[in-house]
Structures are given as structure tokens and as C-alpha cells.
Amino acid sequence: MTAMFEPWTLTTEQREIVKLCRDFAEKEIRPRGREVDEADVVTPVDIFQKAAKVGITDYMIPEEFGGGGFTDVFTQCLVQEELCWGDPGIGNLVCSNGFFSDPLLALGTEEQKDKWLRPLTGTSPVMTALATTEPGSGSDAASIITYATKVDGGYRINGQKAWISNAGAADQYVVFAKTDRNERSKGVTAFLVKKDAPGLTWGEPMKKMGQRAIVCRELFFDNVFVPEEDRLGDEGQGFYGLMKTFDISRTVLGAAAVGSARAAYEFALDYARTRTQFGKPIIEHQAVAFRLADMANRIESARLLVLHAARSIDAGYESTGVAAMAKLTASEMAMFVTHAAIQTLGGWGYSREFPVEQWMRDVKLEEIEEGTSDIMRVVISRNL
Incomplete structure (x- = not known):
């Protein structure tokens, strides 16, 4: 699969950050994927720290606050695809501070x-x-x-959160709570909370099917003052x-799904070229060749939709519908491609000897977080 940016006109700076992330994914992320997946539930902080030293963890933060200045969603998608080509969980961990930054950039004061x-x-x-x-x-x-109750000088938050990525390891949180419990969306308010706030505690790591590099826990709020x-x-x-x-x-996670699918496709393609069955490489068998063609076609189609959604957001258009399309298409594509990669490898695909399983x-x-595929279809239907 060709590198994702060739059909696009990029700045010198964009090319440099993409190459940096591609190299980091190949040298630092891919070799650690299986180890982290099989480890006890522990955040691989050392990889996060290595990424920070080369400028990957803060590339999406504006320069005026000390970041790399790549605030456009298009560049973020290019980066996320490369990192998640290395490993989906580690790739998403490395850029996880971007998810905290987005609501702060949307709602926060300069201070x-x-x-x-x-x-x-x-x-x-x-x-x-x-x-x-x-x-x-x-x-x-x-x-x-x-819920958050107004008190003298601020608010008291009470309640419980679940499936919170980086909970316990994180020092800073954006917390969403109801300030008006009689309202639905109009009652939701966002708060900035430090890890050491009295009354904030967290549970044990939650046991997950995949992306174990990102540890999830419950959060508990017992009269936490903000x-x-x-x-x-x-x-x-x-x-x-x-x-x-x-x-x-959702758009950036679509790019993550594209990168992960690209990794599975490339692995299956290399295997098909070298594995022999019935006297010839299995890529010469029509069923396998057609499967690989479907994989390549779906990856490229999803990539184009993801980058289209990114351009739409960057241009200031109403993009809720197209962002949902990008996530839905890319996440379901990635499930198809990884399943097809396992089929191509046969029994070896089902084995932990290779990474496709x-x-x-x-x-x-990716079919679940930030809105399930069912929810994405609802969002799309409401934005037709």
C-alpha cells in the first residue's frame, strides 16, 4: 500500500511530521505491540515519554501554548494513520492528549x-x-x-464515570457533569479537574479485548470541589x-482505523506473496487475489472519506454528518480488513505467532468508542 500522502499537496512541515511519525511507528511502536498486548494491564509510559522527546505528543497543540502548532485536523489524520499503522493501542495512546485539548480549545479562555x-x-x-x-x-x-452543584466559589461534583482512558495515570481531566439535572444536553457543563483533587478516586484497570496500551478505569467523584x-x-x-x-x-479515529487496516493488509499481502499452496504462491489463487483487492479498495475509499471529513472541519463547514460517515466507514472497513487478513493467513492468522489477530x-x-456504529448511523440520518 502506498504511503497515504502522495496524492495530496503537503507543506514541508507536514511531510516532516509524517516522516517522523512513520519512522517512530516502525522503530518504537511496532516492535512493542505484542509485548504490551500480552502484559498485565500497565500503561507503556516509556513509549509515551519517547514520543514526547521527539515532539509527537504535543504536535496538535497551538504554538502559542508551547505545542507543535499542527492544529488542523487534516494533519492530525495523517499523523494518526502512521502511528496506528505501528500499533492501534499505542498509536492512540501517544496522541491521547489531543482528546483533552479539543474541548479546551473550543470552550476555554486564554488563561x-x-x-x-x-x-x-x-x-x-x-x-x-x-x-x-x-x-x-x-x-x-x-x-x-x-452532577455538579453550585457552591460558594465553585462547584461540588458527585457521580461516577466508566471506561475512562488514562484514568489514574492522567494528571488532568476534562469532566462533563450536569449543572441542571432537569435538562438533557442543555444541562451539561464541562470542568477542568486535577488528579489530586480531594474526593477524586479511581478503580482497578478494566479488562479489555484489545488496545491494552490504553488503560481504562472508573472514576469516582465524592464532593470534588472545582x-x-x-x-x-x-x-x-x-x-x-x-x-x-x-x-x-471521530474523524481522527477514522484515520487510526485506516492505519491499522493498512498494517493488516500489508502483512497479508507479504504473506500471500511468499506462502505456497498447491504448487504456487497463494496470491496467484483467484480467491485470495480478489480478497486482497477488496481490502485495498476499501482502505483507499475509507482514507479518502476520512481526509475529506478533515478538510471539511478545517474549512469551517458543519461536519457532524461527514465525521460520522468517516468513522463508521473506516471502523467497519478495518474490521473487514483485519478479518480478511486472518482468512488469508489461515491457521497462522488465528495464532498469536502473527499480529493480525x-x-x-x-x-x-473503533466501532464502539466515541459513538458506536449504530449511533453513527443515527447521526448520519439526522444530518442528511
């Missing part, structure tokens, strides 16, 4: 951005988390029941910020 984004930059950045999902509410973010200055945006504005974040994150487990998450 908040300076205070909360600068710790994410440089060679020793903190890790962050976005706390939305709850035990009883996944894709329906308007139905959260964690100063008024750390409310993100106005009361009731949190859902708007979350939806704008979803447009970006892990990649299939990893990419399943």
Missing part, C-alpha cells in the same frame, strides 16, 4: 488554555483524560447523571463543546 495546555508540552508532559462515559450512559452523552475559574465555558455549554470535540475525534481485537474498539 485556561495557558494554564492547562502548557503542562502537555515539552519533553516531560503530563497525561490527560476526557471523562464523559458513565456506567449507564455510553454514546448518549446527554443522559449522564454525574473552583469557578476551572469551569470550561458557560453552564450548559459543555455538550456543545463535546459535540465539536466528537467531530474531530491482535489487530482485529484492537480495531473492534
Whole structure:
């Protein structure tokens, strides 16, 4: 599969960041994928730190706050594809601070951005988390029941979150809670919370099917005080910020799925060229060749849709529908491609001797996180 940027006109800086990430994925991420997958549930902080030293963890943060300045979604997609070609879980971990940054950039004051984004930059950045999902509410973010009560000088947050990536390891959190429990989306407000806030605790690592490089835990809020200055945006504005974040994150996760699928396709293609059955390489068998053709076709189609969605967001268009299309198409494509890679390898594909079975487990998450495939179809239908 050709590198993803050849059909596109890129700046010198974009080419450099893509090459940096491609090299990092090949040398640092891919060799660690299986080890991290089979380890006890532990965040591979050493890889995150290595990525920070070469400027990958903060590339998406504006220069005025110490970051790399690649704030456009198009570049973020190019980067995410390369990193997740190395390994889906590690690739998403390396860029996870971008998910924290998006609502802050959408809703934050200049003072908040300076205070909360600068710790994410440089060679020793903190890790962050976005706390939305709850035990009883996944894709329906308007139905959260964690609540924030107004008190003198700020708010008290009570409730519980679930499946929070980097929880416990993260030093900074964007937390979504209801300031008006009689409202749905209009009652949601965002808050900035530090790890050491009294009353904030977390559970044991949750056992996951894939992407084990990103450790998920429950978060518990017991009268956690948040100063008024750390409310993100106005009361009731949190859902708007979350939806704008979803447009970006769904598109970027689509790029992650493309990179993961590309890895599986390339592995299957190399195997088909060297494996012999019935006296000839299996790629010369029509069924295998057609399967590989389907894989390549779907990858390129999904990539084009993801980059189209990215360009739409960067141009300022209403992009909720096309972002949902990009995530739906790319995530379901990645499941097809990783499954097809296993079929191409036969019994070896089912074995842990090769990475394709892990990649299939990893990419399943892309059909679930930031809105399931069912929810994406609902979002698309509402934006026709």
C-alpha cells in the first residue's frame, strides 16, 4: 500500500511530521505491540515519554501554548494513520492528549488554555483524560447523571464515570457533569479537574479485548470541589463543546482505523506473496487475489472519506454528518480488513505467532468508542 500522502499537496512541515511519525511507528511502536498486548494491564509510559522527546505528543497543540502548532485536523489524520499503522493501542495512546485539548480549545479562555495546555508540552508532559462515559450512559452523552452543584466559589461534583482512558495515570481531566439535572444536553457543563483533587478516586484497570496500551478505569467523584475559574465555558455549554470535540475525534479515529487496516493488509499481502499452496504462491489463487483487492479498495475509499471529513472541519463547514460517515466507514472497513487478513493467513492468522489477530481485537474498539456504529448511523440520518 502506498504511503497515504502522495496524492495530496503537503507543506514541508507536514511531510516532516509524517516522516517522523512513520519512522517512530516502525522503530518504537511496532516492535512493542505484542509485548504490551500480552502484559498485565500497565500503561507503556516509556513509549509515551519517547514520543514526547521527539515532539509527537504535543504536535496538535497551538504554538502559542508551547505545542507543535499542527492544529488542523487534516494533519492530525495523517499523523494518526502512521502511528496506528505501528500499533492501534499505542498509536492512540501517544496522541491521547489531543482528546483533552479539543474541548479546551473550543470552550476555554486564554488563561485556561495557558494554564492547562502548557503542562502537555515539552519533553516531560503530563497525561490527560476526557471523562464523559458513565456506567449507564455510553454514546448518549446527554443522559449522564454525574452532577455538579453550585457552591460558594465553585462547584461540588458527585457521580461516577466508566471506561475512562488514562484514568489514574492522567494528571488532568476534562469532566462533563450536569449543572441542571432537569435538562438533557442543555444541562451539561464541562470542568477542568486535577488528579489530586480531594474526593477524586479511581478503580482497578478494566479488562479489555484489545488496545491494552490504553488503560481504562472508573472514576469516582465524592464532593470534588472545582473552583469557578476551572469551569470550561458557560453552564450548559459543555455538550456543545463535546459535540465539536466528537467531530474531530471521530474523524481522527477514522484515520487510526485506516492505519491499522493498512498494517493488516500489508502483512497479508507479504504473506500471500511468499506462502505456497498447491504448487504456487497463494496470491496467484483467484480467491485470495480478489480478497486482497477488496481490502485495498476499501482502505483507499475509507482514507479518502476520512481526509475529506478533515478538510471539511478545517474549512469551517458543519461536519457532524461527514465525521460520522468517516468513522463508521473506516471502523467497519478495518474490521473487514483485519478479518480478511486472518482468512488469508489461515491457521497462522488465528495464532498469536502473527499480529493480525491482535489487530482485529484492537480495531473492534473503533466501532464502539466515541459513538458506536449504530449511533453513527443515527447521526448520519439526522444530518442528511
